[in-house]
Amino acid sequence: DEEIVRVLATNGLGSLYAEEIMLNTEISKKTACSALSGEEINIIFNALKSVFEPLEKRQFKPMIVNNEKEVEKLKQENPDKKYKAKEDVISINLSQYEGFEMESFESFNEACDEFYSSKVKSEITGIQEAAWNKKVSKFSKRLEKQEETLHNFEKTIEDSQRKGELLFTNYVQVDNILNVIKGAREKDYGWKDIGKTLKDAKKSGMADAQIFESMDPLGNITLRIDDVSIALDSKKSIPDNAEVYYEKAKKAKRKIKGALIAIENTKRQLADMEAKKEKAMSNIMVPQKRVKKNLKxxxxxxxxxxxxxxxxxxxxxxxxxxxxxxxxxxxxxxxxxxxxxxxxxxxxxxxxxxxxxxxxxxxxxxxxxxxxxxxxxxxxxxxxxxxxxxxxxxxxxxxxxxxxxxxxxxxxxxxxxxxxxxxxxxxxxxxxxxxxxxxxxxxxxxxxxxxxxxxxxxxxxxxxxxxxxxxxxxxxxxxxxxxxxxxxxxxxxx
Structure with missing residues (x-):
């Protein structure tokens, strides 16, 4: 047997008014219809008449109701729980909405217009905002990438200049290593053997070898000075190796000017797009039903x-x-x-x-x-x-x-x-x-x-x-x- 609230809802009343009728009785809405006594049926019938009496007397109270404030309060008290606000438009006062915020209107049509147009506007706003955000995002992502590139240029300048300076401030130690490599090469030692010899010297505590890190098969070495790894071509002199780093810093400096111009252009485009978005969002209108005009x-x-x-x-x-x-x-x-x-x-x-x-x-x-x-x-x-x-x-x-x-x-x-x-x-x-x-x-x-x-x-x-x-x-x-x-x-x- 079906529950009484379901029977009421599916026989023309709908769930809202079926619930309202049962709230006006002391009978459980889940009571099976076959279990209802004659007295309970009369109580339900009288509750039905009571709920709809204002409609018969044309005592309308059109309003929009919502419990957003109450839900917000519950969310603050229990942030881990999920709460969903409820909003509705009604023509008569309903006990199930007791405690809700209420906004009254002169007519039910006005209430419906406000209720549904605000929903439509909210949907349109969401769609439009997503579209505009996509356009704005294009420029904000470009700006982010350009600023990252600028940061990389600045870091390249700083790192390259420091490496060049470290080579000169540690000239004697670096030059000793380069001379060892040069002497070994003159005696036909291979790069692999030279690298092994320098590693062994480092392990044995040789002072100059302490800055040595590694050597590749082409004779390029990596030194570590003041916690900075510096790659060198062992076939070149210290000034030539330092010049490689100074030239790298110069190239990065030249690129910075163009990067700054590009960033300013993107910032301007981003500001323009954000202004357009703001204007468009403020001008969003709810589509009105087209009135068919009389043709001449x-x-x-x-x-x-x-x-x-x-x-x-x-x-x-x-x-x-x-x-x-x-x-x-x-x-x-x-x-x-x-x-x-x-x-x-x-x-x-x-x-x-x-x-x-x-x-x-x-x-x-x-x-x-x-x-x-x-x-x-x-x-x-x-x-x-x-x-x-x-x-x-x-x-x-x-x-x-x-x-x-x-x-x-x-x-x-x-x-x-x-x-x-x-x-x-x-x-x-x-x-x-x-x-x-x-x-x-x-x-x-x-x-x-x-x-x-x-x-x-x-x-x-x-x-x-x-x-x-x-x-x-x-x-x-x-x-x-x-x-x-x-x-x-x-x-x-x-």
Whole structure:
């Protein structure tokens, strides 16, 4: 048989309120359900009603509770034991949180906002701090290594100069050993035999031999003078051996200047990085849920604003193609269409007598780029434009005009070889910042923060992520916002 607290918890109450109910009775929460008497069942039922009575009466007491201070005190009293602080957000007072620190709020929503946002911020802070610490660590480790190198140079200078000086202050003793070696070599003694002879002389108490330590097969000896081991080439004189050490000290001195400059540069870079970290950590914000904004009528279509400030729209599909012509094509506008099957109806809010070469170029690029020429990987496409009264939905006898299609009557004005290329950026238009996809010349006129794409081989979802990372500095856009404005088909950056 299951324990009563488990039955309460698994039947909709959850562990928090199951525990609370049992705390309001004198019955053990581990009592098996089958062992409960009728009276005990009534006691539990009354405790349940008592716990939730404030909710029925709408007597809410939203608060955040925690026992951090109590846990800190326990840790100080028993440092070897592990204690974990508890924190919760509740809408009514619970006896199991008696003695906890409490922070009250006007509403449960406010309490939840504070509780969960602080947790999210703590997590974000941890992640950001780890990332910044990695950057700071790069410079601190470099500085540590450079300072260690500087210390080694200084030690080399000190050691080398001391060894050179010791050779001269003990000149007679060292010279006697070198003369012994030289004399033995003149009598054709080998290095091994000479070394053995010097060791034997040291053991026998010969005064000059007391500084001798060892000899290698090439005739290099090691002497120990004033607890300093000095390596010498026995074939060289004392001044020549001393010069080797003095030259070593000089080289180290020359390197110290560069080491000091490198250390100062690294200290400056480290300070800059720590300042950036401090600024970034102080500016950490809790991400807010993105509120879906109401789109303007033109944002439900494809659109751009020309360099001259002309609004241009086109359909996204058959349904919006119909709307573009029937709802938005007016007498003072012009109608455009790429000369290829599978192209949208384009409406430019400009009179034909106001057209200029630059505007026609922009209109052509926009119309061509959002046609099927993009998915076919074309680099250019012809586009034509006509007056509104040349656009009709009325077919000749025996013809059928499908949804989104129109009949063009009369002369067509062509824009030859319109380039397939679209730029995407955030522009200020109609009182707000909006994402716009249009010709590069138009984009340059409205913003300097944009990217340009062409027909290519990369999935547009991948391209959209990269675009988002490049232009979304103010966190205005979602990935869907970017995908929505891209041409149909794969793309590549220019």
């Amino acid at each position: 009528w033109y944002e439900k279509l494809r659109w751009f604003v020309s360099s001259d400030g002309i609004l241009v729209v086109c359909g996204r599909d058959a349904g919006t193609n119909e709307a573009v012509v029937k709802k938005y094509l007016e007498q003072n506008d012009i109608y455009l269409h790429a000369d290829i099957h599978g192209a949208p109806s384009v409406v430019a809010k400009v009179q034909s007598d106001s057209l200029n070469d630059n505007l026609l170029k922009e209109l052509g690029e926009f119309s061509a780029s959002f046609s099927s020429a993009w998915s076919k990987n074309f680099t250019s496409q012809d586009v034509y434009w006509v007056e509104p009264d040349q656009v009709s939905k009325t077919p000749v006898s025996g013809e059928f005009v499908p949804k989104g299609a129109f009949i063009i009557r009369g002369h067509r004005n062509y824009i030859r070889g319109a380039k397939l290329e679209i730029s995407i950026g955030i522009v200020e238009y109609d009182g707000e910042k909006r994402i716009m996809a249009g010709p590069t010349d138009a984009m340059k006129h409205h913003t300097n923060k944009f990217v340009t794409i062409k027909p290519g081989f990369t999935k547009k979802e991948k391209i959209a992520k990269e675009i988002l990372s490049r232009i979304n500095e103010d966190n205005l856009l979602s990935l869907d916002d970017v995908v929505r404005v891209l041409p149909s088909g794969k793309c590549d950056f220019i």
